[in-house]
Amino acid sequence: MEVLISTLKEMVSFIKDWGALIIAGISLLVAIISLFKSSKAQRLQNKVNELELKIKQDELDKITKEKEDAEFACVEARFITVGKGKHRLKVWNSGNATAYHVSARFDGDVGIMIMDQEKQPFEELEARKSYELLLITHNGSASKFRIVTEWTDSSGNQHTKTQMGDFS
Template identity: 30%
Template sequence: MSVSIDAGDLIAGLAFLLSGYATWQTVSFNKRQKSLVESQEKLNNLLLEKESEDALKEKRADLGASFIKLGGSKYRLKVWNKGSSTAKNVRIEFPKGNDVVIDSEITEKFPMESLERHQSVELIASVHGQTKRKHVVRLIWEDDAQSHNEKLSYPTI
């Protein structure tokens, strides 16, 4: 039995090889395309998460406290809002006791109805030789992001 190969068989074989090569290229391209789509989806999710965090940050107040020295032996406890939003119903507590801020200052100024962005309030501090150098202050407030926020601050004299 003799096998004869004519021009049509040769062309059909080349077409078959070319078709196999094209299929392999398409499969590898689809794999790369799928990888690209997955990384774009991850990037989009990260961007959405970042935008959500930024939007929430715009609704948050961020309170802090520190002692400031006015000269001589005059001190003030300064409570400020460095957040982007207004803090409402601001309260102050001293979990380990208050032996530095005058009680009448606290009762007159707190609870504060609101503490605007970059606004602060100063409380007269009575500092003497036996005054502890480090104090614990709990700040409690509400803002547009949450109805109950709490932060411990450790101001030092």
């Protein structure tokens, strides 16, 4: 029995000396693991924040573009045939804002004359509105040509659009 008691006393002495070190070591290990997991979670949170910021920026860009498109005039023109030997140049505003001082012309000498040139420049062409110009063609007219439209927006900025046209 004395042997058992002396063994227990030695163990208690050992536990007193080394127990605190073992518990401190385990605590240190838990703290290191906790720090590693916290760092990993923080990196993940930073990536999530970057993605959220990018998504918000994309949404803001989209809203800005929609706002600009809502305030943008876009004038286009097409060569149309309305009957045998009768042609017109239809000019319209496909944008969402009013275009000012609108004019259309053919690029270069294509052998097509605009008869009612006095309509141009068309002072104000509202969104989705149009006007037509009478044309005269002859056998020497080009089969393909460029149509140039020019207009001014509400800010006073000058715009030009060039499109291809043909006899169809």
